[in-house]
Amino acid sequence: MGTTLVYGQKNNTIWMDDLSIRTFSEGIPAVLAKTSGSGEAIRMKGITYSRGIGVNGTSVLSFLLNGNASAFSAVVGVDDMGMKGLPYRFYVIGDRKILFESGDMKWGDQPRMLNVNLTGIKRLGLLVLVEQGITKTYSNWADAKFIMKDEQMPLNIPNTDERIILTPVAGTQPKINSAAVFGARPGNPFLYTIAATGERPLVFSASNLPDGLQVDAKTGIITGKVLERGVYTVTLKAKNSSGESVKQLRIKIGDTIALTPPMGWNGWNSWARAIDQEKVMASADAMVKMGLANHGWTYINIDDAWQGQRGGKYNAIQPNEKFPSFKQMTDYIHSLGLKLGVYSTPWISSYAGYPGGSSNLEHGFFPDAVRDNKRAFRYIGKYSFEKEDAMQMAEWGVDYLKYDWRIEVPSAERMSVALKNSGRDIFYSISNSAPFSNVKDWVRLTNSYRTGPDIRDSWLSLYVSAFTLDKWSPYGGPGHWNDPDMMILGNVTTGSPLHPTRLTPDEQYSHVSLFSLLAAPLLIGCPIEQLDAFTLNLLTNDEVIAVNQDALGRPARLVGEENGVQIWLKQLENKEYAIGLFNIDGYTKTPQSYFRWGDEKPVSFTLDLTKIGLKGKYTIRDVWRQKNLGEFEGTFNTGIRHHGVVMIRLTAHQSTKH
Template sequence: MYRVVWLILICCAVQVPLFAQKTQALWLDDLPIKSFSEGIPAVLPKTTAAGDSMLINGRYFNRGVGVNATSILAFYLNGKATEFSALVGVDDKGNKDLPHTFYVVADRKVLFDSGEMRLGDAPKPVNVKLDGVQRLGLLVKVNDEGRTKVYSNWADAQLVMLDKHLPKNIPNTDERYILTPPTAKYPKINSAKVFGATPNNPFLYTIAATGDRPMSFSAKGLPKGLSLDEKTGIITGKVLKKGTYTATLKAKNALGEATKELKIKIGDTIALTPPIGWNGWNSWARNIDQQKVIASAEAMVKMGLNQHGWTYINIDDAWQGKRGGKFNAIQPNDKFPKFTEMVDYIHGLGLKVGVYSTPMITSYAGYIGGSSDFENGQITDSIVANKRAFRYVGKYRFEANDAKQFAEWGIDYLKYDWRIEVPSAERMSVALKQSGRDILYSISNSAPFAHVKDWVRLTNSYRTGPDIRDSWNSLFVSAFTLDKWAPYGGPGHWNDPDMMIVGNVTTGTQLHPTRLTPDEQYSHVSLFSLLATPLLIGCPIEQLDAFTLNLLTNDEVIEIDQDPLGKSARLVWNKDGIQIWLKPLEDGSYAVGLFNVGDFGKTPESYFRWGDETSKSFTFDFAKVGLKGKFMLRDVWRQKDLGIFNGSFITDIRHHGVVMLRMYSK
């Protein structure tokens, strides 16, 4: 009895637990590691980011995580871990010119800093204690500037966890606050104010209007050759003569009527405003099929998105079958058994249809592309099985064949995807213009800035960067760095930072709610609209919740994106964690985004979300961004006038959030 008491007293005195908790060593490569990645390039378990064996200074590793370029891995430990260990270094097949720095950050404290490491350096050991740590970040920082093969490794990486606990994703439980007021019951026309079409090509335009149904539509001043369905508001036909025509649109229901002027420009330029719609890749990836596409189109109507101007239903990679038909063009695979009927049905809803292709022999998903090393254009099963080896433009090319087939089907949009070079872009541009149909031409991905004048000349939109991911880092890289592209975007040729990352998305992992916080989502939609970019929803439309639907149906925000002047916002202030983006509008007013980006990218800690972030008070001095005098300010998200302000405006901006204003000179 006395011995037991004495043992307890000794244990308490030296703070040794009488019954120690069990621990387990957990390999990072046994986790679903992609789900923890908030960077942009690939993250792979047990291999390099390229899928090769991990090799650091001649030493092979069978365990670990391979990353590419700047990499961010974020874990929620909730105090259930005790230790992290690894060997870090630049992979022997990586870029020899770029220094990498590895950091381990826990609850805002840097626990490990490797210093600059280069290819050929011996791996450095990491061993840090994590007792009580809530959030852990593993960061590799490298100034890659778009260069490829920037490979590095967290070799033999292990977490020691208490009991059977596992690391989780960083919580995203902030209030999903709704700002936009409900849509009014009386009619309001939300269509873009200008629309372009080519003479003698099929014309399709739908009057987008909110308000109680039933609703009837009419139009005065339509050019000869066009007709309007008064029940649906769908305008179809062909216009033979070039020119600019002004039509007055009308929408009427039991509560009243609304009118709006529409400029119809029949000429050489289409896509006079950025395309706005849906793309299937971040919803369904390779699992896309005809039923899912139809469900998306029907949901766009059922959810009322079409009443706010959302138009395109775009099928991404994985629809392609074999070559055939009268044009020897790409035909749909067995997931799309009634392709023509599907297109006709979607057009009947007043929506437009897009497809995906590539000038390469195989697409990124491994389907047939627009070229071949065989004269008949076919690809073999062995090519499909080794798809990575055939991601190049083959000897025989079929742009004209495919463009004619797209036109015959009634396709309205083409996403053309590869490592972009001018000759392939030009060949398809010519083929589409000769197809007999207006097909919006969007090239992807990572268009080289050095050739931006060619993209403006040849295409209707061009991807300015890599594939987007649902993280603040990816959004920041994709959109907050677009100022140098801004002078080149405009009517007929738009800067494209990729799809929107709201709702449920599958960007490299299974379908899950976006990891952007609500504040970051408001910033996302605001900046895309200010930049006059394409707005392409990347989530299953039928799964939209009230918050996301509200985010996508603010007509004043969409109007800024669709402004006929077509000017991109410019970055006019970037200081003390605040960015100001300023966009001139056709009516002489300005759209402004005040963004609290914090010190993102400036310190290792800034790459992670710690859960204790706060708002920042900011004085918006008009003169410092080139605006002088008095302005009436309107809160665009709340659709509320704030009053007249002389010279400045003081506001709080939430962390990674935005205050979006429209400014009218007084």
């Protein structure tokens, strides 16, 4: 920081790399201070810069200046470690006006110096545009600095929009919220919990259960084993002093599990490497105490950093010292009616530097030298241990495996076979950035496959992760789900210490709506015990969840985009439909669209039902408000907030023919 005196006013030089720069970034890979996106020194055209910010991919940096800045300067260009032949474009945008545009720049081009007058500018955006989906596209804002008035500093764009709770509070009467279908393999342990709201105590029952299953009347937990293949129609009941709820459940005993997307929690975006047994058990307790389990939330998934050395009767990965009683922990989670997930990788070292599923040593020992140089061991070793690890997981009672990182088909197949032969139904999820070219293999081998990079709590990341999934939609369905990654609600640790999600309230409604329409896995990515009333309400709307858990299992399709509004249509069972109308406001269409300027307004939108193939009369219901809006034919008009959504469910009138 430096100080100058201009016309009696003290001006401060604020270097951008002295700021907590990650808090200003909406990019997907992390931005790095005084370092290029590759982790090396900032270097362009052979010149090394000691100061600046390195970015990777499309980068969005937003600053609140409130007229307290007079200038911004930097040297911009492609890092010497960047991608050759790819066009990069740099923008400086103030209050919606483009103040600097680089034009196309490529690797090897001379860096460009810029000095922009910021007098009177309230909001500033720094944007680097490159083709989405390409990695290692390193570029730089070298020697980047602001000239600020007096003692002022660049600030974060505020996220202070009112957090309006739309969903009514559940009543005292019982209501069963479980999905209408559940799959298990013959002879494997069966665990299913009847999810129900209503004043406790509830008394549960399940009539016409197949031989081998029994229900606990106090908890609604159904356990046992079913030997005979078939489809069994079971009548579930939940009763209290206020009334009774009845729902039909189809139990399908066969080769396919995961007939609806999984719902649960993953610990990475909550605790990252700091996860331990105490935090996992506290999360399971919170899943029940906060009432999430009553709405169908089931999985408690441990991500990376639980793994210790190989051992035990299978010579499998054992828990490290942070998990002293792994089997007892698993049994406790099952006693709550919940399920447990773990993480592994076919690599020698996991992403976080813990033992993986292969080794260059015959017995799989994990030396300290590997941990100390983990990046060098992110590959598949000479010896693989899929069968051993799968058998150990089954013996512990594990219900879910997240298999990381950028899995290729042979590794996916080896673990798929091992899990199916383990004697337990273990949901199999591969992560991340599964190549679309192999989608038919992912459908054949896995229960879910990550369709893109790790998600971050920004609209850019949500857009890339979810709003671009239409091409994947035909492949998702019962037993194999398109996975855009964890949910970015509540307090998250994506790229910086634990902080409230940077999605606006309207963006959060869009987030949950689109994930539900896409039939995506719903995995909470924040500490459950820290959920506030607004976030808990987002996660416990049973009509929204029902769209996600619909037994037809058909992901929504993008059927239109008009006037900045995307129309996503999902066919449901019983010839019903769910529609999401998302006001994306032309996002990605202009450089200005990547930023929030504080003057955004709702839009009025008219949906032409006939254009999307829905002819006739429909009863339309607002699923967030759980309120019927009336009968409509031909068109439906509504207001939609900026980056917000109107999510509706359509039931055909008796006179409507399909």
